[in-house]
Amino acid sequence: MELQQAMEMRHSVRRYTDRKIEGEVLERLQQAIAEANRDSGLNIQLCLNEPDAFSGAMARYGKFHNAVNYLAFTGKKDRDLDEKCGYYGEKIVLRAQQLGLNTCWVAASYSKGKSAAVIKPGEKLLLVISIGYGENNGVARKTKTTAQLCRTDGTMPEWFLRGVQAAQLAPTAMNQQKFRFELDGQTVKAVASLGPYTKVDLGIAKYHFELGAGEAAEWQWAD
Ligand SMILES: Cc1cc2nc3c(=O)[nH]c(=O)nc-3n(C[C@H](O)[C@H](O)[C@H](O)COP(=O)(O)O)c2cc1C
Numbered sequence: 001m002e003l004q005q006a007m008e009m010r011h012s013v014r015r016y017t018d019r020k021i022e023g024e025v026l027e028r029l030q031q032a033i034a035e036a037n038r039d040s041g042l043n044i045q046l047c048l049n050e051p052d053a054f055s056g057a058m059a060r061y062g063k064f065h066n067a068v069n070y071l072a073f074t075g076k077k078d079r080d081l082d083e084k085c086g087y088y089g090e091k092i093v094l095r096a097q098q099l100g101l102n103t104c105w106v107a108a109s110y111s112k113g114k115s116a117a118v119i120k121p122g123e124k125l126l127l128v129i130s131i132g133y134g135e136n137n138g139v140a141r142k143t144k145t146t147a148q149l150c151r152t153d154g155t156m157p158e159w160f161l162r163g164v165q166a167a168q169l170a171p172t173a174m175n176q177q178k179f180r181f182e183l184d185g186q187t188v189k190a191v192a193s194l195g196p197y198t199k200v201d202l203g204i205a206k207y208h209f210e211l212g213a214g215e216a217a218e219w220q221w222a223d
Pocket of ligand 1: 171
């Protein structure tokens with residue numbers, strides 16, 4: 001499965017079967033996590049067969065079922081932490097989709113105190129992503145229009161439109177989609193508006209934008 005297809009197929013899945021993550025799938029998932037940790041400096045931990053974080057009222061209210069595996073995102077408390085977790089987390093999420101797994105980003109619907117993640121001094125646990133074999137593959141949801149998610153000076157190059165279309169598929173907290181891509185020449189500025197976890201959402205949307213826009217056109221992110 002190509003990454004474009006993985007973006008299209010991915011939907012949040014909150015109910016999982018008993019099937020274990022093991023063998024080659026587990027190895028490849030661990031490789032993706034190791035790569036993300038190396039490139040980002042984050043400390044992303046795979047917690048397997050750990051039911052406690054998703055056994056409380058929050059998880060039930062959030063409609064989670066059999067969520068016993070999750071990725072815990074811990075890292076140094078700096079100003080880039082949220083965006084980094086979004087960007088590198090979505091890389092792992094799309095890799096997981098390619099491996100036949102399902103996922104759901106979770107910032108609120110779990111018991112943070114019962115997570116199995118090891119949090120080092122100076123670090124914090126920002127959020128988790130539940131992962132496993134879903135009871136189903138989830139469903140498509142509503143999205144803002146491309147016009148609502150970008151600003152241009154009138155012209156809209158094909159690569160930019162493809163980037164924004166890919167970002168439409170990006171998961172965001174409460175499906176708020178509070179991000180916008182602004183085009184100035186060949187430079188793209190990614191902007192997050194105020195709200196809970198909008199910086200995480202921005203990191204996720206930026207990774208999708210990069211995949212959609214591709215490398216054929218010469219464009220760059222604004223600083
Ligand atoms: C940063 C972030 C935090 C999220 N937190 C939760 C959560 O606490 N509980 C939950 O059920 N879903 C959570 N979600 C999943 C979103 O509700 C979901 O991604 C969004 O509604 C879009 O649906 P989709 O993922 O199927 O495209 C979160 C998503 C993101 C990106």
